[in-house]
Amino acid sequence: MVIGNSAAEGVIKFQATHRHQALDANRFGVHFRSLMGWRRLLFEVGAVGQDPKRYDGAGYGNMSFRLTPYSAERGERRFLITGTQTGGLEQVTLSHCCVVHRYDIRQNSVHSSGEIQPSSESLTHGAIYDLSPAIRFVFHGHMPELWQRAKQLRLPTTRPQVAYGTQDMALEMRRLYRDSNLSEVRCLAMAGHEDGIISFGRSAQEAGAVLVRELARAYSF
Numbered sequence: 001m002v003i004g005n006s007a008a009e010g011v012i013k014f015q016a017t018h019r020h021q022a023l024d025a026n027r028f029g030v031h032f033r034s035l036m037g038w039r040r041l042l043f044e045v046g047a048v049g050q051d052p053k054r055y056d057g058a059g060y061g062n063m064s065f066r067l068t069p070y071s072a073e074r075g076e077r078r079f080l081i082t083g084t085q086t087g088g089l090e091q092v093t094l095s096h097c098c099v100v101h102r103y104d105i106r107q108n109s110v111h112s113s114g115e116i117q118p119s120s121e122s123l124t125h126g127a128i129y130d131l132s133p134a135i136r137f138v139f140h141g142h143m144p145e146l147w148q149r150a151k152q153l154r155l156p157t158t159r160p161q162v163a164y165g166t167q168d169m170a171l172e173m174r175r176l177y178r179d180s181n182l183s184e185v186r187c188l189a190m191a192g193h194e195d196g197i198i199s200f201g202r203s204a205q206e207a208g209a210v211l212v213r214e215l216a217r218a219y220s221f
Contacts, residue, residue: 019113023094028080031065034204036092038139039063039082041158041208043090047141050088055142055194059087062119065204066129066136074130076102079138081123081125083116084145085127099100100126105170119152120165126172128200131177137207141193146211149218156180157189158209162194184208 023031039061042048044108048061072078080102084155086096098114103126110126112118119125150157156174169190178183187210189195199214203209 012117013108014123015107015109016117017109017111018098018117020067020115021115022115023080023097025094025126027067028094031095031204032094034079035063035065035080035137038204038208039092040090041143042139042211043153046089047143049142049212059065059085059089059184060142060195061087062121062125062140064100064119064122064125070136075104075126077126077129077133077172078102079125079129079163081119081122083114084119086116086119105167107165108220115221123165123167123170124198125175127173128198131173132183132203136196136202137204138200139207139212140196140198143197143211143215143218144195145206146215146218147189147195149221150191152221153214153217155185155187155189155214156182158193162192162198164190169193172201185214187214 050059057161059090062080062082067078081100083098086092093114098112098116098118100110100112100118100122103110103123110122115219121140128138129135156176162168176188182188186201187199199207199210
């Protein structure tokens, strides 16, 4: 069991309780393959990756999907997510992912298991899954063209002072879902997280299609 906390750029900011163990590939099947297909696509277009000239050299981009039972209570909606600082990897396997078993925004804590610790955005992913049982996939990428045109596109946008991976960012998901058209567009910009974009959907195809749709709109300006 590993317990850690860090506030450095590109790494975990929540209290992480993590059990190091191999994940059983038989549990994830088609959902994992679909997630990895979309991750490879996002890597190829630069929405996921690592560049020493950007973001203090930290890897960026993370993706997840919910695990059954879908009837679980908020804070216990388990999901598989890519691990911390895996953005720079072209090929990702199950060893580069982990399962988040529970999360608590108020306590700023995440409990997980796998061969790697969870993404720094895990609390944000959990907050999105808490919005609706119908949300099954969450994608977070860095897309400068889309991020810079978020206002023109009227994308729901987090407050500029809110940093990534924090309790406040998780709470922003709730605010935007309540006060904006986020439930309809299923895409948002993170004003305080350079180039940060999040999409979600009932399937990997839907979450990915949302990004493609909004990027096409951004290119039309």
